[in-house]
Amino acid sequence: MHQEDGAREDFTCVFVNPVGQRRADFQHGCDGMFANLRVAAGAEQARALLAREPADLLVLDLERCDLAIDLAALGALVAERAGAPVLVLCPFTNARWVPALMAFGPLDYAIGPLRAQQTRALLAARMRTGFSVAAPGAPTPSETELRTLLAVRSACQQALADADDSGRFAEHLCAALAGWPGVVHAALFQHRDGDLHLEAEQGVEGLHLMALLAHDGRLLHSPLRHAFPGLLAAATGEFTLLDTLDKAGEPALAVRLDTFGARMVVGVPIPGQGPGGPMGSLCLLFGDARAFSPAQLQALDDLAGLAAHGLRMAEVTRENEALLARITHLATTDALTDLANRRHGEGLLEQEIKRARRYRLPLALILFDIDRFSQINDTFGHPVGDLVLRTVADTARALLRSSDVLVRSGGEEFQVIASHTSAIDALKMAEKLRAAIEQVEIPGCDHVTISLGVAQLGEGESGDSMAVRTHAALARAKRAGRNCIELAMS
Structure with a gap:
């Protein structure tokens, strides 16, 4: 016996672990510490050993144990101890064993891995000072x-x-x-x-x-x-x-x-x-x-x-924010061209009118549609018509400034809300749009042209009034032979 290690001549122990080598290592490392040291491969074998001869200490080494499989059996062993010393050696990688076993009864625990010398020192210290019992109903923190x-x-x-x-x-x-x-x-x-x-x-x-x-x-x-x-x-x-x-x-x-x-x-x-x-x-x-x-x-x-x-x-x-953004996008965007739709465009025009009045800035509206678009659909089919709409939208979008708003206001009709823009500058912008769209090649129908109406916001004018004047200018461009621009009358 090694009394200096804390061994007690009358102290007996049962050690439980499913791995034979770990049982042998424990026996070797703790040689001489106990009056009687027995080992078991599992809960049933340990129960049988304890039934034949009770032990002062039960050591549960949880290395290689499975919480889902072994908890009930090992927990029953803890419960059967009825407060007698139980020491749980728990790997640090799965410390969930500790609270799970505490639910069955009082126990002391140590976190592994522990070398043989550390295990011996741990047991010696516990045998000198006594084993703590942490469990439901046991002393809680201060x-x-x-x-x-x-x-x-x-x-x-x-x-x-x-x-x-x-x-x-x-x-x-x-x-x-x-x-x-x-x-x-x-x-x-x-x-x-x-x-x-x-x-x-x-x-x-x-x-x-x-x-x-x-x-x-x-x-x-x-x-x-x-x-x-x-x-x-x-x-x-x-x-x-x-x-x-x-x-x-x-x-x-x-x-x-x-x-x-x-x-x-x-x-x-x-x-x-x-x-x-x-x-x-x-x-x-x-x-x-x-x-x-x-x-x-x-x-x-x-x-x-x-x-x-x-x-x-x-x-x-x-997720809700993303869904709201998606719903807002669907409600305000034209699915074919990815431009603002008519309803959203009307709201944006009213906002720009308020801003123009507040800061006394010019505001222009350009309205254009694709000439003889119904013939394109009838002659080449709706897939080609859809391609024409997307091509016109992409071409116009590439020419506009970041502050301009391009809207598909319906069918083959588009409008540009041009902030900080006078009628003269809007006419120049409209000409750029007309020339660029006339030159772009579209597979399936070669080329298309557009007719445009341009208006500048008048003093005290509403958005509806401005839109009416711009539509009238567009109608004059159509009557003038198409592929041209008309300025709205004041």
């Missing part, structure tokens, strides 16, 4: 810490007020999470656009996780995605707890985080909708290693659910 946790939860809930914007929501949520006792830095990662994005981070000045973790600007390609809890939780959907930085097997990462005062990192997956993966993760960096109570673990889970709700609200807001 009243001061509980008040702080409630304040954190309240601040996180207030962040939902900005859930219409995922960036602002993430910033406010991280600021709230930075108030968690012991947290020195908080971050939120989100899956979108085929990669994982760092939406926000708050805490240690100078600590930028993107610079620390990203590879070629992409987090999903990070060589640290297997080691950093925030990335690991977002990728696997598992609660990840790295209570000692060197356990991740990335010494350089551990040194960098230690430089910023981080000693423990927790990654909490943000649940997604349906059977898919997580939406992302919350990542908390603590200034020192600490054990979590069931209440604290539940609070982390609740905050991840709140983050999911906020991100979904932001997504719904984006």
